[in-house]
Amino acid sequence: MTADTLGTGPLDRAKLFAARLHAVRARPFMATALFALHVVESRRVPTMAVDRQWRCYVSPAFVARTPVEELAGVWVHEVSHLLRDHHGRGDRFARERGLTGRAERLRMNIAADCEINDDAFGDGLLRPEGAVTPELLRLPGGRLMEDYLRRFGLGPLTQSVAWLDCGSGADGLEREWDLGPDGAHGLSPQERDAVRFRVAQGITARPGNTPKGWRRWAEEAFHPPQPWRELLGAAVRSATSGAGAGEDYTYGRPSRRSAGLPGVVLPSLRRKPPRVAVIIDTSGSVGDDELGSALLEVAAISRAVGGRRDLVSVLPCDAAAQLVHPLCREAGIPLVGGGGTDLRTGFAKVLRTGPRPDVVVVLTDGQTPWPDSRPPCRTVVGLFDRRRTRSWDEGDPDYVPDSPPAWARVVTIGSGSAAR
Structure with missing residues (x-):
């Protein structure tokens, strides 16, 4: 048995690039991203891994023992981490919750794999062995x-994937094999954004049988975070984290003050995930552009509360309230309306x-009257930019609506400035 058979020889680049070509044929909308990755041979990588700068570190032994069809799936999997910005999202999640250590980064890698792999394979792309x-x-x-x-959490169900390591491009934690931002063959931030845009453009131009998760990603890629969206997210996070929001008393964990009162059990204050209700104005004065923007803001609101779509409900409303829709529904939310406006x-409702x-x-x-x-409960008002809307009332051009009440936090949607 030769060294090459054992996988201790040099990297079989012909086999690796044949697998990439197979991946491009199966997922043509990813071609730009797949060819943007720069291959770095590394014996310290368990399988294949990526870093933030779009380098792909490859184990020669892994390539030697893995069929081309499975390698194609690994190519798609690794570049998906970078396209979906899992490293940036992992960093933000860790900062917001004070998470440290490799165990938490392993959880992020596993969670990122779940996001990718639920609809990544099939249609000419074979699922790699051990895919999470x-x-x-x-x-x-x-x-x-x-x-x-x-x-x-990490436990019996995750023991079989403790080896998992897709690199810093998957969870944000730098590895010893990373060449770093100053190393050779890395992409600049502008080049990375250009790659993402080209992939998103390819999906929206010819969606075909593109998986639903990728179509959703492409739509969001064409609407990157804007100043007003960041303000809206900050306003929602501030409202949901304030004293009293999402708090309740429970006897499941007695208060520590009970120790000073023998025979008396006092409840403790428990922090619950906050619930958010979104009221969308669907009256005749709101145009299609505003309604489209409203749906994007709903997605931003979901991210502001940590991606818990089950905690967000949506209510279309003109002069009459419609049905309350949970955001976790698979079907789209119908924005029914077109009449007058009374959001009261x-x-x-x-x-x-x-x-x-x-x-x-x-x-x-x-x-609307208020x-x-x-x-x-706390109230946040996302106000469509009045400079971009039509006349307030075609029958009375001098009409100016009342400003939102002082008890509401107001963010102007479509403008980079106004907020109070």
């Missing part, structure tokens, strides 16, 4: 990395539909 899927963790498919991270009915929200977000052009009193 949501089913392995007994979790539903179609979720984001952040959502999966909240649903599992929307407030009444979401507040009496259990469980009651901790935060209400209203997306509107402002042509509740006379402060609701029993």
